[in-house]
Amino acid sequence: MAVTTTSRDGIAVITFENPPVNGMGLAVRRGLLDALAAANADDAVRGIVITGGGKVFSGGADIKEFNTPRAEQAPNLHDVIAKVEASPKPVCIAINGTALGGGLELSLGANYRVANAKAEVGLPEVKIGILPGAGGTQRLPRVVGLETALNMIVSGASVPAAKLAATALFDVVVDGDPVEAAVELLKDKIAAGGLHPRVRDRKVEHDDAEALLAWSRMGVAAASANYPAPLRCVDAVAASLKPFDAGMAIEREGFTVLLNSPESKALRHAFFGERAASKIDDIGADVQPREIRSVGVIGAGTMGGGISMNFLNAGIPVTLVETSQDALDRGLATIRRNYEASAKKGKLSDEQVEQRMGLVKPSLSYDALCDADLVIEAVYEDYAVKQAVFEKIDAVAKPGAILATNTSTLDVDRVAAFTKRPQDVLGLHFFSPANVMRLLEVVRGAQTAKDVMATAMAMAKRIRKTAVVSGVCDGFIGNRMIEQYSRQAGFLLDEGALPQQVDRAAEAFGFAMGPFRMGDLAGNDIGWAIRKRRYIEKPGMVYAKNADVLCEMGRYGQKTGKGWYDYVPGDRTPRPSAEVEAMIVRQSAAQGITRRAISDQEIVERLVYALTNEGARLLEEGIAARASDIDIVYLFGYGFPPWRGGPMFHADQVGLYNVLASMRGYARGYQGEAWAPAPLLVELADASLSFNQYVARPRADA
Ligand SMILES: NC(=O)c1ccc[n+]([C@@H]2O[C@H](COP(=O)([O-])OP(=O)(O)OC[C@H]3O[C@@H](n4cnc5c(N)ncnc54)[C@H](O)[C@@H]3O)[C@@H](O)[C@H]2O)c1
Numbered sequence: 001m002a003v004t005t006t007s008r009d010g011i012a013v014i015t016f017e018n019p020p021v022n023g024m025g026l027a028v029r030r031g032l033l034d035a036l037a038a039a040n041a042d043d044a045v046r047g048i049v050i051t052g053g054g055k056v057f058s059g060g061a062d063i064k065e066f067n068t069p070r071a072e073q074a075p076n077l078h079d080v081i082a083k084v085e086a087s088p089k090p091v092c093i094a095i096n097g098t099a100l101g102g103g104l105e106l107s108l109g110a111n112y113r114v115a116n117a118k119a120e121v122g123l124p125e126v127k128i129g130i131l132p133g134a135g136g137t138q139r140l141p142r143v144v145g146l147e148t149a150l151n152m153i154v155s156g157a158s159v160p161a162a163k164l165a166a167t168a169l170f171d172v173v174v175d176g177d178p179v180e181a182a183v184e185l186l187k188d189k190i191a192a193g194g195l196h197p198r199v200r201d202r203k204v205e206h207d208d209a210e211a212l213l214a215w216s217r218m219g220v221a222a223a224s225a226n227y228p229a230p231l232r233c234v235d236a237v238a239a240s241l242k243p244f245d246a247g248m249a250i251e252r253e254g255f256t257v258l259l260n261s262p263e264s265k266a267l268r269h270a271f272f273g274e275r276a277a278s279k280i281d282d283i284g285a286d287v288q289p290r291e292i293r294s295v296g297v298i299g300a301g302t303m304g305g306g307i308s309m310n311f312l313n314a315g316i317p318v319t320l321v322e323t324s325q326d327a328l329d330r331g332l333a334t335i336r337r338n339y340e341a342s343a344k345k346g347k348l349s350d351e352q353v354e355q356r357m358g359l360v361k362p363s364l365s366y367d368a369l370c371d372a373d374l375v376i377e378a379v380y381e382d383y384a385v386k387q388a389v390f391e392k393i394d395a396v397a398k399p400g401a402i403l404a405t406n407t408s409t410l411d412v413d414r415v416a417a418f419t420k421r422p423q424d425v426l427g428l429h430f431f432s433p434a435n436v437m438r439l440l441e442v443v444r445g446a447q448t449a450k451d452v453m454a455t456a457m458a459m460a461k462r463i464r465k466t467a468v469v470s471g472v473c474d475g476f477i478g479n480r481m482i483e484q485y486s487r488q489a490g491f492l493l494d495e496g497a498l499p500q501q502v503d504r505a506a507e508a509f510g511f512a513m514g515p516f517r518m519g520d521l522a523g524n525d526i527g528w529a530i531r532k533r534r535y536i537e538k539p540g541m542v543y544a545k546n547a548d549v550l551c552e553m554g555r556y557g558q559k560t561g562k563g564w565y566d567y568v569p570g571d572r573t574p575r576p577s578a579e580v581e582a583m584i585v586r587q588s589a590a591q592g593i594t595r596r597a598i599s600d601q602e603i604v605e606r607l608v609y610a611l612t613n614e615g616a617r618l619l620e621e622g623i624a625a626r627a628s629d630i631d632i633v634y635l636f637g638y639g640f641p642p643w644r645g646g647p648m649f650h651a652d653q654v655g656l657y658n659v660l661a662s663m664r665g666y667a668r669g670y671q672g673e674a675w676a677p678a679p680l681l682v683e684l685a686d687a688s689l690s691f692n693q694y695v696a697r698p699r700a701d702a
Contacts, residue, residue, distance in 0.1 A: 003031030005039065010046040011183045012039035013094075017053030023062030024102045026070045029080050040089055047186035048087065050110070051094035051179050052103075057119065060101025066272070077102050077134045081109035090189060090196040092171075094182040095119045100158060105132060108139035111196040112189065114172045114182040115161035121169075122158025128271050129229045129264025129643075133255035137236035138247040142202040143168040146209055146237065150216050153233045168202070200244045213238050226510060226643045229258050262653060266645030269692070270635055273628030273646070277468045278461070280453055281625060289455040290400060292462075296321065296372035298389055300331020300362075303406055304378035306434025309335055310463040312356040313435075319361045319368045328362050335360070338435065366392045374459065376428055378406040386410065390418035390425075402452050404428040408479060409530065412445045412472045422447040426456060429476055430465075431637045439637030440465040441476050466636045471623035478633045480618065481647070484610040484674070486527065489515040490544030491671045492603055493584050496595035499564040500576045505600035506607055510641025515607070517574055519547075520563035525556045542671060546587045550580065593670065605662050611647035612659060616678035619694065627652075627691035652690035660685045 002025075003016045014035045016028045032050070039045045052058050065071040075083075084091050084106065093107040095115035104121050107113050115121070123132040123140065131137060132153060141149035144167045152159065165173040174181045189196065206212060213234065220230045232254040239250035258264050296319045297308045308318045312335075322328040339353040348356075361368065369375055375393050379385050386405065393403055403425045405415050416422035427443025442456045453469070460467035470476040475483060492502055503514025519527065528551040531543055550564065557563035558572060565574035588595050611634065618624040624633075631646020644650045651659045660677055667675035684694060 002027040003035050005035050007045070008183050009187060010044060011049055011186050012042070012045045012047075013049045013051065013179060013183065014039065015051050015053045016058075018062060019054065021056050021059030021098070022052045022054070022103070023059055023064065024077055024080075024106070025062030025065050026073050028062070029075050029077065032080055033075055033083055036083055036087060036091075040087060045089060046190050047089055048091045049094050049179060049182040049186065050084070050091060050106075051096050051182070052099075054097075056097040057093075057095045057099040058103025058106065059098060060103050060124075063272075063275075066268070077105065081106055081134055084109040085198055085200065090186060092182040092186050094178040095121065095161065095170075096178055098158070100124055101132060101136075102134055105134040105136040105139070108135060108143070108199050111198065112171045112182070112185055113169060114174065114178045114185055115170050116178050117160065117162040117165070117173050117175050119161045119178075120158040121161055121164070122156065123153050124156040124158065126154060126156040126229045126233055127267070129227065129261060129267040130258045131229060131233045131236050131251065131254050133251065133259075135248060135251070137233065137251045137254075138240045138244060139199045140169075141204045141237055141240040142199050146204055146206040146240070147212060149240070150212070150234065150237050153237055154216070154220060154230050204240050206241075209238075209241055226641065227263055228261055229264065232258055263643040265653075266643050266649060269628065269645045269649050270631065270642060273626075273632045273635075274466055276626060277466065277629050277632045278457055280457065280469055283450045283454055287450045287454045289458045290373065290402065290451055292316065292373045292402075292455065292459050294319070294372050296369040296375040296393075296397075297378060298322075298366075298369075298375065298393070299378040299380075300328055300334075301378065302432060303430060303434050304376075305331045305334050305338075306432065306436075307376055307378055307406065307430050308360065309338065309356075309435035310430075310465070312359050314463050315359070316462075317359045317361065319363055319372060321363050321366060321368060323364070325364065328364065332357075332360065332362055366396050369393065370396050370398060372397065372401055374402045374404065374455075376404045376406060378430075381407060381409065383410060383414070386415055387418045390415060394419040394421065400424070402426070402455060404456075406430055409475055411474075412443045413447070416445045416447060423449040424452055426452055427470075427472075427476070428456065429470075429478075431478075437637060438464070438466045439478070439633060440467045441470045441478060441633065441637075442467050443470050443472060443476055445472055466632060468629045468633050469625060471621070473618075473621070473623050477615075477618055477624050477630055478637050480623075481611045481614040481630070481634075482638065484614045485607050486515060486547075487541075487543055487671075487674060488606045488610045490547055491674070492598060492606065493546050494544045494588055494591055494593055495598060495670050496588070496593075497598045497603060498576070498581055498584065500574075501598075501600075502603055502607075503574075505603040508600065509604045509608070510644055512639030512641075516564035520557035520565055520567075520574065523557050523559055524551050524563050542673070544587070545590075546584055549583055549587065553579075553583065555580070606666060608647055608650060609659055609663055609666075610674070612651040613663065613675070613678050613681060615648050616681040616684075616691070619691070620678060620680040627694060648691040652692050656681060656685040656690060657688070 002018055006013045016032055018025050018028050039048045091110040092112035093110045097119050099121045123136045125132045161173050172181050172185055216234050220234055224230045236251045236254045239247040294317045295311045297304050298321045300320050300322045308320055311318050342348045343353050375397055377389050379389050405427050412427040416425035426445055426448045429441035431437035431439050440460050444453055457467050489502055499516035503517050506514035534541055555562045561567050566577045615630045624630050627648040631649050634640035634646045635642055640646055663675045663677055
């Protein structure tokens with residue numbers, strides 16, 4: 001049952017439940033109104049307490065109902081709040097735990113509120129590009145003041161109730177059970193007689209509201225240029241200075257505009273995409289993950305160190321294995337330096353630094369890995385090296401241990417075959433810097449056991465990564481797509497663009513960094529090494545030559561003081577390079593190309609549709625299970641602009657027919673073979689469908 005009522009001393013205690021976070025779904029809304037009506041009709045009841053079952057009060061709207069008719073079916077949240085506010089008998093909300101969004105808005109409809117001191121309260125709607133639409137922008141400023149309400153609503157951040165104990169948001173904040181306190185409070189208020197207060201009747205007090213709002217608008221405009229929601233939040237909160245109903249009308253208008261904005265659609269797509277990515281279609285809740293109590297990491301280089309930190313942060317001990325004492329010392333020193341930098345910024349205490357360092361067990365012997373539940377290899381990217389390492393792990397790891405490779409490009413099935421337990425092997429592809437980047441590609445080998453996959457997904461949550469499952473292929477989801485993007489970037493230079501123009505266009509579209517600035521940061525020699533292998537393995541794949549020539553000139557990027565751009569020592573500002581421009585022009589001439597002016601629109605379309613087209617291939621091959629998985633990879637691992645929702649979502653918004661038409665145009669141009677459209681893209685465009693509507697066909701090998 002969603003809603004139950006008990007009675008204490010003439011006070012009805014209504015408890016609503018809708019696991020996992022008591023979302024305000026249709027059954028809860030109906031149940032609450034029925035219970036409220038029954039309590040008001042019962043002569044034995046003098047007052048009403050409403051509380052959440054379990055550990056939370058309410059996480060707000062029920063996300064299971066999002067985008068379904070149930071979300072708006074009567075009664076909606078407005079109706080429920082209005083009935084609570086109009087209740088003839090006084091209502092007190094007992095906030096027993098987290099109260100977010102609609103949950104907090106519901107409480108603001110009541111006469112009184114009692115909270116547990118640790119309960120987190122907030123209005124996070126702005127994070128999905130909307131504003132609190134059930135009176136939150138009007139009622140919250142009336143109880144916590146204009147400035148606090150602005151901060152909470154514009155940032156979406158939640159605050160422990162204890163911090164707001166002195167405001168009119170709470171009548172009482174307790175350490176123990178708020179229901180008990182709510183019952184006592186109501187009994188006292190009823191005994192005292194008189195009217196019971198309503199939040200809507202309060203006035204918003206502020207000495208200099210105009211100055212505060214102007215300051216807030218300025219800050220918000222600068223910080224969220226690409227997002228309309230924060231500014232609309234300020235407008236709505238500003239309207240709380242008006243009479244209540246006039247303010248509510250402004251809130252409603254802002255809510256409707258934002259709900260239909262492309263930015264909010266993209267943010268909601270990402271919100272649901274992230275949740276969808278954590279599920280694997282053929283692995284149900286009945287598959288028990290294995291336990292991970294300790295981890296082994298092999299290789300203390302760039303990746304191994306960062307990977308280790310993830311586990312240390314989560315309190316999981318790590319055995320770190322290297323080939324030489326020197327390499328081990330260097331790796332440990334880097335980990336310590338990173339932690340000390342965090343401590344300097346006040347993010348960690350000195351004690352926490354020592355605690356984390358205390359969890360690393362450095363070793364030069366593979367025998368030290370015999371107890372590890374999970375071993376992650378991050379050694380050189382070479383089959384022979386990986387083979388030697390996996391044979392050694394296979395010999396020492398305990399039965400049931402999970403063996404993972406952090407390879408970026410190698411075949412995980414081939415690596416698995418180096419062991420006698422391929423069912424325990426998978427890829428865990430972390431992104432650099434591995435202690436910072438949220439994305440984790442979980443690579444499922446042909447023989448990887450289901451419980452190994454389930455363990456990897458659960459482990460990702462524990463170390464706060466956003467995991468996306470990829471099948472085995474060259475480059476997995478992210479790098480296989482970025483290769484097509486990089487190829488287009490090179491062709492654009494051949495045809496007439498310069499690095500600074502391409503970067504400017506990509507960054508104006510919203511990429512965190514254009515392809516050439518990115519190359520200079522990561523090191524152009526990394527791509528060079530990959531291409532050299534490609535020239536042998538995939539002779540049919542054509543690349544522009546300019547990136548190789550750049551490396552032959554010693555221009556590896558920031559680390560050599562020059563790359564696609566020039567740099568002055570101690571300054572990372574990219575400066576357009578005359579030498580590079582001359583080289584690019586020479587390369588065009590060598591290909592017999594007459595350079596032409598290329599529009600920013602063409603640049604962006606070619607970069608982004610190259611991603612989309614390869615993404616479509618990944619979908620039809622079953623490497624990615626859903627289009628949203630691909631978007632999550634790009635949003636969390638490749639700096640794709642969040643307000644555009646990812647390369648597949650963006651293409652859906654443009655319309656696949658239009659995307660295909662542009663691609664066909666580019667197919668008639670220079671290096672047009674690169675634009676052979678993925679059959680799935682053609683199929684969906686012809687059927688007027690979107691990637692988001694595409695449901696993967698069962699894999700032929702499944
Ligand atoms: N650097 C990146 O951006 C990145 C991103 C994702 C994945 N990867 C992958 O991660 C792996 C490691 O890359 P990296 O950048 O950390 O390399 P790195 O050169 O920085 O580190 C590799 C480390 O492995 C150690 N090592 C080599 N052989 C060993 C052995 N037999 N036993 C124990 N230690 C050994 C080396 O001493 C070195 O410290 C590669 O497979 C790479 O493709 C790298």
